[in-house]
Amino acid sequence: MEIRSEDLERFFTPESVALVGVPRSEFRLGGMSFLYKLQEAGFPGRLYPINPKADAILGLKAYPGLSSLPEMPQLVMLSVAATQVPAILEECAALRLRHIHVLSSGFAEMGTEEGRHLERQVASIAKERGLLVMGPNCMGPYCPSSGLTAWGAIPGLDGPVGVISQSGLITQRLTEYTCSLGVGVGKAVSIGNGAVLDACHFLRHMAEDARIRVIGVYLETARNGREFFRLARQVTRKKPIVLWRGGQSEAGARTAASHTGSMAGEKRVWEGVCRQSGMVPVGSMGEWGDTLIAFSALPAPGGKGVFLVGGGGGNSVANSDLCIARGLEVPPLSESTMEKLRLTVPQAGSIAGNPLDDATTFGDVGYLTNVLELAYEDPAVAMVVVDRLLPRKAYHMPPDAPDTNPEAIAFLDRMRPRKPTVFVVDSDGGDPELAVRGASLRAHYTRAGVPAFPSTARAAKVLMHLYNHHARSGHGGQV
């Protein structure tokens, strides 16, 4: 059976969904929780809970089986015991229902012969009858533009990020992370065991979806690894793929702990494959989200020279250290920039140069703007990191000093920066007020097209990824 990329579109845009295996009342992960979440998220299509023993579930008419529905549902979600899945797949085939998401677990992931046998059955039925099966053992599709947001950020936000993942929970958190910063996830898919449709199918699908501009992938094992990497190599010429490789299963991680050498070797293999295929390797939730946000917003840098704008001597030193440790450069500014800076930067308590240590950048947005303009003109500068402070009680600013962040955001919203520019809004610690203001500020900056990160260390990681990707793909940068 040939599976065309456009065949998968229906998974993300169903107008009617049948949920097979919804208990009458008990709330638990499965058909019931999916039905509940789809209602909560305001799914605009028709929902058909199927349970032969119920008349109505969560206020919706329930049906005894797929054959008794008033229409052909465009997507079928199965949440029944694993042993029942093959028979229901046969029923779907008989009814010409082709798009099936199998939530149920109890297949090969159990490590039992019965589980493996059931999974082989699923694969062979799908192949013989031409079914498109997502899973088993997965959360399935997520697509805010069609209201199909049963398990990621609710409400969802349509946007340029696509996600293909072997972990539902990790993808849930990723969608929350980026959506709350104003960067939407257009399509996500939790592929589970991938018995029929695997990462390759969805990579091809998202590569062909023009609205997806950057693809995040979380994989623990690569079925069809060779094909996946071959495909990735093609896709990364068009759009970046940010790959988070989870260690192998629990047993694998255990082995790794006692045989560090083999783990490192394994890691090196993946890193090598990443490099060859042009994927961007990341290693944590924060780095994954940060990098996807950055790629969705920032243009290609012309080099790896970063201009650091902020205040405080220690801050400036530490920020330089963090950028250089990551492989970036903090180059001297050109003489013409320096001449202009020397006219405005105070001699005592500030340092004109790169990093620029000048507290005026916090308090005067017009001044900050001029500094940014100088940086965009300076050939030594490829990227810009601006440190923003949250006004704090501990700081020695006049008690009536205004918070200039809103003005800065309004300015950036009008003037989209000409070189990759990111902000850092530090709000660490346990102070709820700082936490909420830091999070909101980062969201406001990110929505204004200027990704904002919680630390310079994280910003530096992301900019190095950006440089590496574009240097490799030849869209900018120099290797």
Add this chain to the structure above:
Amino acid sequence: MEIRSEDLERFFTPESVALVGVPRSEFRLGGMSFLYKLQEAGFPGRLYPINPKADAILGLKAYPGLSSLPEMPQLVMLSVAATQVPAILEECAALRLRHIHVLSSGFAEMGTEEGRHLERQVASIAKERGLLVMGPNCMGPYCPSSGLTAWGAIPGLDGPVGVISQSGLITQRLTEYTCSLGVGVGKAVSIGNGAVLDACHFLRHMAEDARIRVIGVYLETARNGREFFRLARQVTRKKPIVLWRGGQSEAGARTAASHTGSMAGEKRVWEGVCRQSGMVPVGSMGEWGDTLIAFSALPAPGGKGVFLVGGGGGNSVANSDLCIARGLEVPPLSESTMEKLRLTVPQAGSIAGNPLDDATTFGDVGYLTNVLELAYEDPAVAMVVVDRLLPRKAYHMPPDAPDTNPEAIAFLDRMRPRKPTVFVVDSDGGDPELAVRGASLRAHYTRAGVPAFPSTARAAKVLMHLYNHHARSGHGGQV
């Protein structure tokens, strides 16, 4: 002049402070902002602003000079032009005022001959007249127990952390970070140019202060480097020193950018010295704060085996990866622990073992408690990391599921964990509600004696530092 450690105590516990050089009205960093902050913080002692042209400043009677004060102030803060400092120091000496904090900048840090000359004058006057001079060019002392909180977290919180730093802003943020999580900074000092009193003096002082249990140091250059490292080697046998080494000045960072080799070499030298002297090297604000908090709260681990408790397959894999990447181990549990776990961990959708993937740990505190007890009995487990979720709209939990975090905190508050135990409360992204709940939760857990970090990556870094320190100093662990 011999300077005894106890002579420095007065800097942190003055009952009266004279501020020389407070402008009549204009608010700016210096005497005025210090006076304002001391009032705001409710400093309980007497404050004497000195300005020959004013009768009153900020509601306080102003005096024309030090000699006209109604008492001998126990601390003098100078915020006058650098050129005036030597004469005022002479005046202090004549009045037998010995504890002087020179805020003023304009000394050697200017890089001018005049600046260097003035700094030499300060040093020689202090030496000849037996003055104890902090600075110049620094924020000076900070001590919540005596209400001297002019520039760190306001309100401050007394506690076991001591800080010696060459950066005021970085120290301000550190105090905010730890204090807001409930871990107080008992004493901090921003030493500036250290013309008279340098890092060695304060390291000795804090080593001898029994209430300080862990010392954080931020240094960019080490005056008396040899002496500092010799001293550190002694101190780390008694209490941990967590050293953040800032790159050298702006020019140094620049050089480093074009000569990466020399930078790396430099870094290696410091790392070697850290290792030899037993200090714990860190590289960012977050890591500095996290590590100080952990050392203030956690006992010595008996090894580097970590037990990971949480839910979600991907989470478990990723958390193992992060710990192993940092040098920790994620060992198999002993057979007797496994027997007990197999009785309670569901077979489908969970994994009994290490990591433990069992969502029941989120929803049932009694269950989590039993799991922790098993871990404390198991000889394979030296440390524990517990993943806590913030209940989120995206999660498939029953809509009426209670948040069990308060119950878990109450439990931990009664039962202090028997092995180093930390929690992870992830709240990344820009959602203000998650941010505020994440920050509060981390603070509540940390106050209950269980440090809580925003990511497993950060928790793993800290636990590896803890293991390394104790393995080295022989208080526990095995090398």
